Amino acid sequence: xxxxxxxxxxxxxxxxxxxxxxxxxxxxxxxxxxxxxxxxxxxxxxxxxxxxxxxxxxxxxxxxxxxxxxxxxxxxxxxxxxxxxxxxxxxxxxxxxxxxxxxxxxxxxxxxxxxxxxxxxxxxxxxxxxxxxxxxxxxxxxxxxxxxxxxxxxxxxxxxxxxxxxxxxxxxxxxxxxxxxxxxxxxxxxxxxxxxxxxxxxxxxxxxxxxxxxxxx
Numbered sequence: 001x002x003x004x005x006x007x008x009x010x011x012x013x014x015x016x017x018x019x020x021x022x023x024x025x026x027x028x029x030x031x032x033x034x035x036x037x038x039x040x041x042x043x044x045x046x047x048x049x050x051x052x053x054x055x056x057x058x059x060x061x062x063x064x065x066x067x068x069x070x071x072x073x074x075x076x077x078x079x080x081x082x083x084x085x086x087x088x089x090x091x092x093x094x095x096x097x098x099x100x101x102x103x104x105x106x107x108x109x110x111x112x113x114x115x116x117x118x119x120x121x122x123x124x125x126x127x128x129x130x131x132x133x134x135x136x137x138x139x140x141x142x143x144x145x146x147x148x149x150x151x152x153x154x155x156x157x158x159x160x161x162x163x164x165x166x167x168x169x170x171x172x173x174x175x176x177x178x179x180x181x182x183x184x185x186x187x188x189x190x191x192x193x194x195x196x197x198x199x200x201x202x203x204x205x206x207x208x209x210x211x212x213x214x215x216x217x
Contacts, residue, residue, distance in 0.1 A: 085207060086195055093185065095213055095214070096181060096214035100177050100209045101178065101179075101202050101205065104128070106201075110152060113126075113180040114178075115147075117170065121142070121143050125138060126168055137169070163203075180201055183199065183217070194207070
C-alpha cells in the first residue's frame with residue numbers, strides 16, 4: 001500500500017513539475033529531461049529499463065531539435081529574401097519589363113514582344129486565341145534563326161478587348177516561348193504565391209517569369 005502511495009506521490013510530483021516546466025515556457029529539451037527523470041525514478045526496480053533506450057531517446061530529441069532549428073532558420077531566411085525582393089522590385093514600379101507568358105490582356109494599345117527561333121522558319125506567325133477558341137494571326141513570314149521581335153496592333157488584327165492565349169507558329173514544328181513587354185504597375189507579397197507582379201498587357205505574374213528590365217519609358 002505504501003509503495004503505491006509513494007508511486008502516486010512521485011507521479012503527482014512529476015506531473016506537477018512537468019506542468020510547471022511547460023507553463024513556464026521552457027524548451028522542449030528541458031521538458032523532455034523532466035519526463036525522462038520521472039521515467040527513471042518510477043521504473044520497476046525488479047525490471048529496470050535498458051539504459052540504451054534512454055540514450056536512444058536523447059539522440060532522437062537532439063536530432064529533432066536540430067531539424068526544427070534548420071527549418072526555422074530556412075523559413076526566416078526565405079521570408080527575409082522575399083521581403084528584400086519586394087523592396088527591390090518596388091523600386092522598379094513604372095519601369096518597362098519583359099515577361100515570359102502564355103497569355104496577354106488586350107486593350108487599345110499595341111503590344112510588343114519577342115521570341116527566339118532555334119532554326120529558320122518560312123512560315124512564322126504569332127497566334128492569339130480567345131476564350132471561345134477563335135484565333136487571330138499576325139503573319140511574320142520567313143524568319144532566320146535568332147531573336148524575332150513583333151508588335152500586335154489590336155485594331156489592325158480586329159482584336160476585341162480581353163484575354164488571349166499567345167503562341168508562335170512555325171513551319172519547322174518548334175514552339176518557342178514568348179516574351180511580352182509591359183509596364184510594372186505594382187508589387188505585392190502573397191501568403192500563397194510569394195512575390196506577385198502586376199504587369200500591363202499581361203496581368204498578375206510571378207517574379208520568376210520576368211526576363212528583362214528595360215528601364216523607364
